[in-house]
Amino acid sequence: MSMLKPLRDFTERDRVFDMVNPALRSPKLDVSHGTVLYLEDISVSFDGFRALNDLTLYIQAGELRCIIGPNGAGKTTMMDVITGKTRPDTGSAFFGQTIDLLRLSEPDIAQAGIGRKFQSPTVFEQHTVFENLELSMAGPRGVWAMLYARLNAEQREKIDSVLELTGLQDLRFALAGSLSHGQKQWLEIGMLLMQEPALLLVDEPVAGMTPQETERTAELLVSLAGERSVVVVEHDMEFVRSIARTVTVLHEGSVLAEGSMDQVQSNPKVVEVYLGEQV
Amino acid sequence: MTLQDHSAISRVMRSDRGIKWFVGLLLAAAVLLPLGHLLFPPESSLHVSTYTLGLVGKYMTYALLAVSIDLIWGYCGILSLGHTAFFALGGYAMGMYLMRQIGTRGVYGDPLLPDFMVFLNWDSLPWYWHGFDMFWFAAVMVVLAPGLLALVFGWFAFQSRVVGVYFSIITQALTFALLLAFFRNEMGFGGNNGLTDFKELLGFDLQASSTRVGLYVTSALALLAGVLVCRWIVASRFGRIIAAIRDSESRTRFIGYRVEHYKLWLFCFSAMLAGIAGALYVPQVGIINPGEFAPINSIEAVVWVAVGGRGTLYGAVVGAILVNYAKSYFTMAWPEAWLYALGVLFVLVTLFLPKGVLGLLQRFKRAES
Ligand SMILES: Nc1ncnc2c1ncn2[C@@H]1O[C@H](COP(=O)(O)OP(=O)(O)OP(=O)(O)O)[C@@H](O)[C@H]1O
Ligand SMILES: [Mg+2]
Numbered sequence: 299m300s301m302l303k304p305l306r307d308f309t310e311r312d313r314v315f316d317m318v319n320p321a322l323r324s325p326k327l328d329v330s331h332g333t334v335l336y337l338e339d340i341s342v343s344f345d346g347f348r349a350l351n352d353l354t355l356y357i358q359a360g361e362l363r364c365i366i367g368p369n370g371a372g373k374t375t376m377m378d379v380i381t382g383k384t385r386p387d388t389g390s391a392f393f394g395q396t397i398d399l400l401r402l403s404e405p406d407i408a409q410a411g412i413g414r415k416f417q418s419p420t421v422f423e424q425h426t427v428f429e430n431l432e433l434s435m436a437g438p439r440g441v442w443a444m445l446y447a448r449l450n451a452e453q454r455e456k457i458d459s460v461l462e463l464t465g466l467q468d469l470r471f472a473l474a475g476s477l478s479h480g481q482k483q484w485l486e487i488g489m490l491l492m493q494e495p496a497l498l499l500v501d502e503p504v505a506g507m508t509p510q511e512t513e514r515t516a517e518l519l520v521s522l523a524g525e526r527s528v529v530v531v532e533h534d535m536e537f538v539r540s541i542a543r544t545v546t547v548l549h550e551g552s553v554l555a556e557g558s559m560d561q562v563q564s565n566p567k568v569v570e571v572y573l574g575e576q577v
Numbered sequence: 578m579t580l581q582d583h584s585a586i587s588r589v590m591r592s593d594r595g596i597k598w599f600v601g602l603l604l605a606a607a608v609l610l611p612l613g614h615l616l617f618p619p620e621s622s623l624h625v626s627t628y629t630l631g632l633v634g635k636y637m638t639y640a641l642l643a644v645s646i647d648l649i650w651g652y653c654g655i656l657s658l659g660h661t662a663f664f665a666l667g668g669y670a671m672g673m674y675l676m677r678q679i680g681t682r683g684v685y686g687d688p689l690l691p692d693f694m695v696f697l698n699w700d701s702l703p704w705y706w707h708g709f710d711m712f713w714f715a716a717v718m719v720v721l722a723p724g725l726l727a728l729v730f731g732w733f734a735f736q737s738r739v740v741g742v743y744f745s746i747i748t749q750a751l752t753f754a755l756l757l758a759f760f761r762n763e764m765g766f767g768g769n770n771g772l773t774d775f776k777e778l779l780g781f782d783l784q785a786s787s788t789r790v791g792l793y794v795t796s797a798l799a800l801l802a803g804v805l806v807c808r809w810i811v812a813s814r815f816g817r818i819i820a821a822i823r824d825s826e827s828r829t830r831f832i833g834y835r836v837e838h839y840k841l842w843l844f845c846f847s848a849m850l851a852g853i854a855g856a857l858y859v860p861q862v863g864i865i866n867p868g869e870f871a872p873i874n875s876i877e878a879v880v881w882v883a884v885g886g887r888g889t890l891y892g893a894v895v896g897a898i899l900v901n902y903a904k905s906y907f908t909m910a911w912p913e914a915w916l917y918a919l920g921v922l923f924v925l926v927t928l929f930l931p932k933g934v935l936g937l938l939q940r941f942k943r944a945e946s
Contacts, residue, residue: 408833
């Protein structure tokens, strides 16, 4: 009987097929309602363990949102869902009003305008710093175009400015694999900037950075918000306090509290979850 | 030097001396061996025999196959253990053309049907043999047949994200399946015996020494062109993307590249290159049979690349020539030992020379300076 299931799908008269509803390959991002990301009732389980549990979260366009939560709260898993790495069991995820993230592949999502910095820095170690930025640069991604691609003056300037911003100008021809942990963090932030995404997902950006670098990162992220939307996951509470307007606390896969840093910190549920940890 | 030069060519520059040497040596070999054959009488010690020309020409086609493997393995991390399937398909396409050229000179003298078909009592030419009387058609099939197979096979494999050792295993299965299929007489490719007894190519007698010289020079030039085109590919931004895929496939996806498309394009291109190598191989050895599909051949070709040093292209050429020279020697002196020698060679290279012979040379040079 189970073999008939796919057939039954075809006989349902009220069903609209994907092929009729062309998957919006690169539809324009529509944030006319002021919300750039809609996550609704998202659940993800790994072997019965619920990493995300009916998670509902909205991000406003131009917002800088900080997400905190104890280890294993599901912060990284949430980013995996948004970027197409993990498919949720239930729920919906929209980028603006029109782009259904659950129907797009990872590269489609990236091209639609969502950029991501990973928790542990992941750069192309066998490529130079310059090449890492070049490959991340916004623009066409087709095979034939890349065979003939040449950097024009404007693009070179763009790379130069990002090199300067990330303090890596002197290391442009160094292999990315030879960088220190903090430098790799910067390079990955630079790669994110090169992509010029509308929504930046930044997972633990300041781990391994010196206090001065942390401060610079804070400035950078604050300056990006407004034109772009930024979601930052961080354990460093000082850092979060210095940049956050709105903080969301995740716990066991769903939202525990949301509000300003002060509101969140005085919330008894949050205090309980963080018992023993300093908030 | 502009920034662009740095970004695009920095990697090429580092080994640019190598490529210049390679081009120089290959051109010299393309010119000097035929001169040695044509200018000096057979008694002279400087005379190059047709046998030697054929042997070196054969090595050149092997080298081109090795380059096609290095392009996907060394630069994109795709280890194909079935690449001689594409080589053999190119070879069969050429073989079919050569069979049709035999005409009435066959044993049975049938103007249309190759001997083996007459022998099997077939009364007409199978549909897929039509067109092969024209060289241009055969030449198109030399790249189209391997290319299409790679397209279909690669599409399924890459779309299902089959990677690493699993991919290698299914490529072995692919070439093994083709081996079994081509062994069957009903397939219409001469079964066990394959295609042989060729007479002429484009009107040139295949036994004539001038034809041998022509084939040799064509092989050398094809190898040169193959290396340079691959070089151009890996030095482009496309080349940097496939290297990024090799090092971190998922990261490449997250910055917006459709990894499957890149792999598929590269795999098809590589298969076509292997097909061209096979097409040049067949008229020089005078036969193509299902044995070329044997899985061990594909593994051998990968060993050539490993021995030479992968990720340089000309390393693959050096490896193919060295190993095949050793093989020619071994199979004369001590035939049973060859497979063992090959296995030992592979283990030794993997353990002690991860960058192959070229890596060893580079290490010596660095130690000197
Ligand atoms: N691929 C996976 N397979 C099985 N379990 C997983 C997988 N990915 C995540 N998990 C589990 O899901 C839970 C949530 O993990 P996640 O990485 O999202 O937490 P996090 O909030 O990012 O934590 P941290 O602050 O430590 O980075 C964890 O218990 C983790 O072990
Ligand atoms: Mg995490």
